[in-house]
Structures are given as C-alpha cells and as structure tokens.
Amino acid sequence: xxxxxxxxxxxxxxxxxxxxxxxxxxxxxxxxxxxxxxxxxxxxxxxxxxxxxxxxxxxxxxxxxxxxxxxxxxxxxxxxxxxxxxxxxxxxxxxxxxxxxxxxxxxxxxxxxxxxxxxxxxxxxxxxxxxxxxxxxxxxxxxxxxxxxxxxxxxxxxxxxxxxxxxxxxxxxxxxxxxxxxxxxxxxxxxxxxxxxxxxxxxxxxxxxxxxxxxxxxxxxxxxxxxxxxxxxxxxxxxxxxxxxxxxxxxxxxxxxxxxxxxxxxxxxxxxxxxxxxxxxxxxxxxxxxxxxxxxxxxxxxxxxxxxxxxxxxxxxxxxxxxxxxxxxxxxxxxxxxxxxxxxxxxxxxxxxxxxxxxxxxxxxxxxxxxxxxxxxxxxxxxxxxxxxxxxxxxxxxxxxxxxxxxxxxxxxxxxxxxxxxxxxxxxxxxxxxxxxxxxxxxxxxxxxxxxxxxxxxxx
Ligand code: PHE
Numbered sequence: 076x077x078x079x080x081x082x083x084x085x086x087x088x089x090x091x092x093x094x095x096x097x098x099x100x101x102x103x104x105x106x107x108x109x110x111x112x113x114x115x116x117x118x119x120x121x122x123x124x125x126x127x128x129x130x131x132x133x134x135x136x137x138x139x140x141x142x143x144x145x146x147x148x149x150x151x152x153x154x155x156x157x158x159x160x161x162x163x164x165x166x167x168x169x170x171x172x173x174x175x176x177x178x179x180x181x182x183x184x185x186x187x188x189x190x191x192x193x194x195x196x197x198x199x200x201x202x203x204x205x206x207x208x209x210x211x212x213x214x215x216x217x218x219x220x221x222x223x224x225x226x227x228x229x230x231x232x233x234x235x236x237x238x239x240x241x242x243x244x245x246x247x248x249x250x251x252x253x254x255x256x257x258x259x260x261x262x263x264x265x266x267x268x269x270x271x272x273x274x275x276x277x278x279x280x281x282x283x284x285x286x287x288x289x290x291x292x293x294x295x296x297x298x299x300x301x302x303x304x305x306x307x308x309x310x311x312x313x314x315x316x317x318x319x320x321x322x323x324x325x326x327x328x329x330x331x332x333x334x335x336x337x338x339x340x341x342x343x344x345x346x347x348x349x350x351x352x353x354x355x356x357x358x359x360x361x362x363x364x365x366x367x368x369x370x371x372x373x374x375x376x377x378x379x380x381x382x383x384x385x386x387x388x389x390x391x392x393x394x395x396x397x398x399x400x401x402x403x404x405x406x407x408x409x410x411x412x413x414x415x416x417x418x419x420x421x422x423x424x425x426x427x428x429x430x431x432x433x434x435x436x437x438x439x440x441x442x443x444x445x446x447x448x449x450x451x452x453x454x455x456x457x458x459x460x461x462x463x464x465x466x467x468x469x470x471x472x473x474x475x476x477x478x479x480x481x482x483x484x485x486x487x488x489x490x491x492x493x494x495x496x497x498x499x500x501x502x503x504x505x506x507x508x509x510x511x512x513x514x515x516x517x518x519x520x521x522x523x524x525x526x527x528x529x530x531x532x533x534x535x
Contacts, residue, residue, distance in 0.1 A: 113125070
C-alpha cells in the first residue's frame, strides 16, 4: 500500500499548477492540429462541436485524473494502487507511463525540427517542401537537435516540481502568450487576411458529420493531455485544500483560448498568402514556411513563430517525461536526478528510429509493406506509426480504462469527495450526479465509440 511520503513536493501556488498544467496542454496539438482540423471541417461549426466535447466530456474527465492523483499522492501506477492495492489495474497505470514515454520519444523529434527552424532563413530560393525534406533527412541536424531538446527537458525535470517544472512554466508560458499575440497581430493585419478569418469563424453546418464529431473529440482530448497520466501526476502535487474544479477549469480555459488564438494566427496568414490549408504536422514547416518567406517582415515573424512552437512543445515534453520520472522516484530508491537522466536516455533510444525515419534511413521511412497505405496515409514511416499507435490508440485506451477505474472501481462517489470544491462542501445539487453520469457512462461509451468509428473509417 502506498502512503504519501512526507517530503513529497507540492506546487507552490494555484498559479504555479495552472501554468504548468496549461503548459502541458498547450503544444504542437494546439498550434497546428487544431486550426487545421477546424479549417478542414467547416470552420466555426467544428469549433462549436470541439467546445461541446471539451465541456461535456473532457473537462469532467480531467477532474477524475486530477482527483485520482491527489488522492494517492503518487504517479499513475501508485495512485491506482493506493485505491486498489496490487491488482491487474496497476497495469493501466503502467500503460499510461509507457504511453507518456513513447509519445515523448517522437514529440521531441518534431520539437527538435521546430528548434532547427528558429535558426533557418525562410526566405531562401529553395522550395520549402524540398528544404524541409532535406533538413529532416539529415541526421547531423536532426539527431543533435532531438537529443539536445530531450536533454533540456531532463534538465528541467531533474530540478523537481517547484524549482524545475513550475519555475520554467512561469517563465515560458507568459513568453508563449506574448509571442502568440505578436504573430497573431501580424497575421490579421496582412492584406487579404479577412478571407482567412471568414473561413475560420463562419460556421458551416452543412459540413457537420459523424466523423467530424470524432475528430473534434479526439482533438479536445489530445489537446488537454488526457489519457497519459500527466494530469494524474500533476494532480498528485496539488495540496489537499486546492479546489480541483477551479484549478482544472483554468487549465481548460487557457488551453482552449490558445487553440482558438492559434486559428486566428494561422488562417489569415495562409489565406493572405494564397496558400491552401493542408494536413499534417510536417506541413507547419512547409506551408507556413512559404507564408513567412513571402510576407513583409516574414523572416522575423517566422523566427518568432518557430520559437513559439518550440516553447509550446517544450512545456508539453516536460510532463511527458515527468510521468515516468515520478514513477521511478515513487517506486524505486533512485534520486530524481538519476531518474530524469535514465528516463531521458530511454526516450532518446526509443526516439532514434523516429528521428531517422524522415529519409535518413530508408528502411525506417516507408513501412507500407507492414501497415499498408490506408491507415496512416501513403508511405508511412516509423514516426507516423508510433504516433498512431501511442498518440491515438494507446492514449484513448488509457483514458477509457482510467475512467472505468475511477467511475466503477474506485467509485464515482468516492472520487466525487475528492473533486468537490473545498473537499466536502456541496457542489450544487445537480453538478454531482451530472459528473457521476459523465464519468461512469458518457465518457467511456463515447470514447469507445470514437475509437471504433475511427478505426473502421481508417481501415475501410
Ligand atoms: N497536449 C499536448 C499538445 O497539444 C500533447 C500532449 C499529450 C502532452 C499528452 C502531454 C500529454 O500538443
């Protein structure tokens, strides 16, 4: 049975937690994936459905992760054991820890590209897709950037919750916000930006479809960093008197605000420069590189944009590493420093195939012989496969299992005691039963449906 160790660190304040957790939530997912998905799915209509998914499913589930963590004062495996003792449910915690590390392994590769692009001159004669392909295929660039990025993440996590994670969140999140405001201002003041704004903000309900709901839900879910145990771990550092509804609510509001702003930044720029909004994480580096290359003050704004992307990715990599580190610190006798270095080393080894899969090693670049071309698009590489298996499937599976654990095994009523504002004060007559219903039924059933529809759509 795990008991909270007396020396376990806590966030120094609500603001510290909110910034760190919002840093986790705001990442590559918000800055490219959200605006693209919104643009491709009817603009405003998608945004409205995304907001509904967030409010009705993801936010209630966020409270469940935070409550589980704070109740056990432990990493995901320890938090589950604190409720149930040694049981097969611990494996769910193990799945979360593994998913975090696996996502980090390729997330840091993409983050390394963003760092590399901070230093590139975007106004070159070379076509940006060619430049991007050449850059990502060069192991002498990609591997050191990836390794350096991971090493910096290790450096923050090794310093601990207050001195490392919280301190850097307090420095980087305001920077991120200022950069976002600057780039958004430049984008919406470009001649021709109005078309992009109209495209993004006018809801087109004729585009609403079942699959779009699936996309919106998946996005809400990845964006809030759910299903990976990061919110369980961050919840475990919350003091007992913290109000989970208020603290978690702030995180959701920040994450949504920044995703919405990212749309305001990207669409006007893409449309003003006569580009098409296109799909996929690599296209940030292609379409937007063209946009910046062609616009007045473009090199400078481009540098700011990629700096913003690198910071957002950095504050999301920290919690991904922290989940495994907190597991090692809680469950072994290792020091935090040793744990952080080892976890970073494992992530580096795991991520090397992804880093080398963009052309450096041809055998890693095209796995279509293994997985075909249907699920992951034409010529999927290791990075695409790892992203799909861990970033889509394992993450969603982890969330369903955790919600079943909280709703049924721990018990929604017990969990509610932990969630209730001020620990035990009434939450309002309707909010408690509503939360129970969301966590026991609505969340697992909807997410499972999403997984099935998604897989069927991809395979058929
Ligand atoms: N939420 C992050 C993003 O939007 C990704 C992430 C997922 C981070 C899971 C941590 C855990 O990019």
